[in-house]
Amino acid sequence: MGFRVVCYDTLIKNGRIYDPVRGLDLVGHIGILEPNIAAVIDPEHIEGKICAHRVIDASGYYVVPGLIDGHVHVLDGAWFNFPRERMFERGITGCIDLGSISWPGFNRNRKSCINDFPAVIQAALMLTVKAEIGCAAELWTNLEEEVDIERLKECFAVNQDILVGIKILVGRNETPTPELTRAVLKKAREACDEIGCRLFAHIANPVIPPGEWLSYLKPGDVVTHTYNKGNILDETGTVRPEVWEARERGVLFDTGRGSRNWSVEMAKPAFAQGFYPQMITSDLSALSNDKYTSRLNVHMAECMALGMEFKDVLACVTDAPASLMNHMKTGLKVGYPANISVLELKEGEVTFRDAFGVETKAGCQVLPVATVVKGKVLYDRTDTDY
Numbered sequence: 001m002g003f004r005v006v007c008y009d010t011l012i013k014n015g016r017i018y019d020p021v022r023g024l025d026l027v028g029h030i031g032i033l034e035p036n037i038a039a040v041i042d043p044e045h046i047e048g049k050i051c052a053h054r055v056i057d058a059s060g061y062y063v064v065p066g067l068i069d070g071h072v073h074v075l076d077g078a079w080f081n082f083p084r085e086r087m088f089e090r091g092i093t094g095c096i097d098l099g100s101i102s103w104p105g106f107n108r109n110r111k112s113c114i115n116d117f118p119a120v121i122q123a124a125l126m127l128t129v130k131a132e133i134g135c136a137a138e139l140w141t142n143l144e145e146e147v148d149i150e151r152l153k154e155c156f157a158v159n160q161d162i163l164v165g166i167k168i169l170v171g172r173n174e175t176p177t178p179e180l181t182r183a184v185l186k187k188a189r190e191a192c193d194e195i196g197c198r199l200f201a202h203i204a205n206p207v208i209p210p211g212e213w214l215s216y217l218k219p220g221d222v223v224t225h226t227y228n229k230g231n232i233l234d235e236t237g238t239v240r241p242e243v244w245e246a247r248e249r250g251v252l253f254d255t256g257r258g259s260r261n262w263s264v265e266m267a268k269p270a271f272a273q274g275f276y277p278q279m280i281t282s283d284l285s286a287l288s289n290d291k292y293t294s295r296l297n298v299h300m301a302e303c304m305a306l307g308m309e310f311k312d313v314l315a316c317v318t319d320a321p322a323s324l325m326n327h328m329k330t331g332l333k334v335g336y337p338a339n340i341s342v343l344e345l346k347e348g349e350v351t352f353r354d355a356f357g358v359e360t361k362a363g364c365q366v367l368p369v370a371t372v373v374k375g376k377v378l379y380d381r382t383d384t385d386y
Contacts, residue, residue, distance in 0.1 A: 095122075099200070210240050
């Protein structure tokens with residue numbers, strides 16, 4: 001038999017290849033032929049020689065399915081949008097933009113921000129047309145003028161490959177009266193039912209009880225900012241029965257960390273009762289201007305510090321958001337798109353600080369090392385010597 005050589009575009013070598021959903025946990029190599037994964041290689045069973053045009057030495061690191069952030073603001077509609085190209089240094093290979101824009105500007109944004117961007121960006125449209133000026137405007141001043149269901153429906157028809165739902169803002173700041181809160185929820189339910197899409201509900205301590213606002217949500221709808229104050233716990237710190245019931249009937253609960261919407265005083269007792277998030281997201285925006293806020297990798301470690309295992313956190317930032325997206329494959333599997341994150345789980349004391357200044361001490365950080373999107377290396381802080 002002759003000497004066999006296989007040369008890849010990129011080789012990620014010596015990493016802990018970790019994809020629990022697909023039963024992978026080994027120290028080995030991944031060979032990439034753009035844009036797909038070409039081989040998952042056990043070093044004990046290599047026939048001949050392997051090489052690559054580019055090599056990433058992942059020794060001591062985890063090689064995992066590419067992180068997907070299910071709640072970001074990266075489209076040009078929101079005035080506080082985050083620069084898209086900087087997602088890669090956070091280990092993010094795909095995302096859902098959650099309500100930065102509504103139907104009037106979406107097609108323009110798709111052309112300028114989505115079509116030619118290296119990573120997959122999908123989106124939920126904001127229900128109100130005031131989305132593009134965001135916090136610079138008072139929302140819901142005239143619900144009938146702000147919401148045009150037929151126009152929303154037309155936009156979904158044209159962009160059905162990348163639109164995933166409708167976003168609303170509900171809370172004491174956004175909908176300060178019970179009447180307005182109910183009107184927004186009712187209009188959102190009407191729009192989602194007419195379009196046939198899921199509802200993403202920003203919930204921030206609404207003025208109506210959880211049993212009421214949850215009644216507007218159907219299986220597959222998403223509550224974001226779950227662990228904000230006033231959302232899911234009663235006065236004794238117990239997760240409310242109606243919240244458990246909503247989860248059992250298929251409503252999904254997301255962290256939506258952000259700069260204002262994550263309270264350890266809410267999350268810690270909820271986690272202790274087994275009410276863990278089904279999706280972990282950063283609410284990435286330009287407000288992410290400190291080491292604590294809206295960084296997906298930091299928030300992953302934050303959730304681990306409160307009791308979640310790494311494998312469950314990983315599922316919440318890969319398969320869970322992918323399940324909400326259109327035709328999104330995730331996983332370290334031959335033939336799948338080579339969307340891969342290399343992560344360091346660095347031991348040592350670290351302090352996390354929530355939106356209200358409460359600190360949590362922990363012993364592990366999650367640090368991005370390299371990010372590969374569709375086979376292209378878009379971030380790499382390793383020093384690999386062939």
